[in-house]
């Protein structure tokens with residue numbers, strides 16, 4: 001069993017009989033009486049060239065009609081390629097067309113440049129394009145590298161729930177999960193609909209983060225992580241926001257904010273190094289065609305430590321920058337994307353970890369610092385995209401947590417289990433969330449997170 005990648009990388013002997021199954025990327029017919037089919041099976045960036053001589057019995061009837069998108073099985077002999085750019089090609093003695101393209105003229109992904117916007121409208125066919133197949137392989141490589149890195153450091157993967165009753169970020173951006181029968185809505189006495197009863201008589205939502213659940217496992221198993229889909233009902237129509245996105249959330253016990261930031265840094269460096277090493281073909285394509293310089297940028301990051309800056313210092317830097325920002329800069333206000341980008345792109349020229357934000361703009365679970373004005377939060381900001389990691393040391397002191405929950409208007413009862421973690425063997429612990437799509441976008445240089453997830457969900461759009 002072998003793929004096109006195996007053939008092109010010389011893992012089969014020259015002159016051995018081979019069979020290639022895949023989709024025709026392009027076909028070129030030469031006057032000399034043969035056709036060249038570039039066949040891709042998605043296993044690597046390159047397609048393999050298959051030479052179909054006119055002597056094939058179905059040459060005129062089929063081969064000459066097998067265009068872009070047709071599924072084929074080509075059998076023949078693997079030969080060294082005299083042409084530039086590929087080491088091997090297939091000399092075909094049989095070409096079977098397994099799946100025709102019904103109407104070649106209107107095949108939605110013609111072998112020519114398409115805009116990203118157009119390709120979103122054919123999300124089911126865009127993996128046929130060079131670009132999306134490359135994104136998909138890089139995405140897979142990054143996911144594998146994340147698991148490898150964490151597993152090698154002794155982290156246990158926890159499968160946290162998707163359906164939940166707690167709002168981790170406290171931002172009220174949760175999608176409601178409903179079993180309501182729309183024809184028979186449960187009514188309160190006053191006739192209004194009782195939506196609080198919509199999940200088998202309870203109220204439930206799609207999770208915005210697995211953090212609270214993973215904290216419970218951290219305070220028993222020390223090093224844990226969750227990696228799965230998360231959901232945000234925020235109405236943000238930007239190139240960095242999705243309604244459904246994947247997040248990696250490690251959580252470490254007996255650890256403070258500095259250890260948390262170091263873990264984030266080590267993880268990012270390790271996965272960038274992995275992608276440069278394992279997906280050199282796809283990265284060369286992004287570097288040449290999508291985001292010139294993206295390889296050098298990653299290499300640079302892999303080789304040196306991230307800058308670290310306190311929020312308070314960051315505000316000073318922004319105030320002194322002389323830049324005309326759209327949003328105001330002042331101690332106590334959250335950093336907007338333009339501020340994050342200035343810090344990463346112009347001030348540091350690389351990723352920067354901003355730490356210790358004002359408590360009023362951060363979540364209830366973040367540990368209160370001794371100044372009582374800031375919390376032990378950290379965000380990793382990356383050039384071109386802004387925040388890719390958001391994390392913190394968690395508040396492990398029950399009394400302080402209770403005060404913060406009260407200030408955030410959270411119901412003690414509902415978070416009783418979370419409070420228990422502070423009642424029974426509480427220790428300092430910390431964690432973060434790495435936005436997976438923002439990471440893929442950063443690595444590939446593809447500007448919009450909608451173009452690095454197979455089927456993007458954004459406000460008002462969940463087709464496919």
Ligand code: 4AD
Nearest residue numbers: 209211241242245249388389390391431432433435
């Ligand atoms: O900063 P956030 O909201 O942090 C949390 O959810 C914490 N509970 C994580 C933790 O400490 N375990 O989200 C973390 C990251 C962001 O830095 C960003 O990269 C990504 O998730 N993110 C999004 N990505 C795409 N679309 C959205 N709507 C996103 N919201 C957050």
Ligand code: MG
Nearest residue numbers: 379387389390
């Ligand atoms: Mg955040």
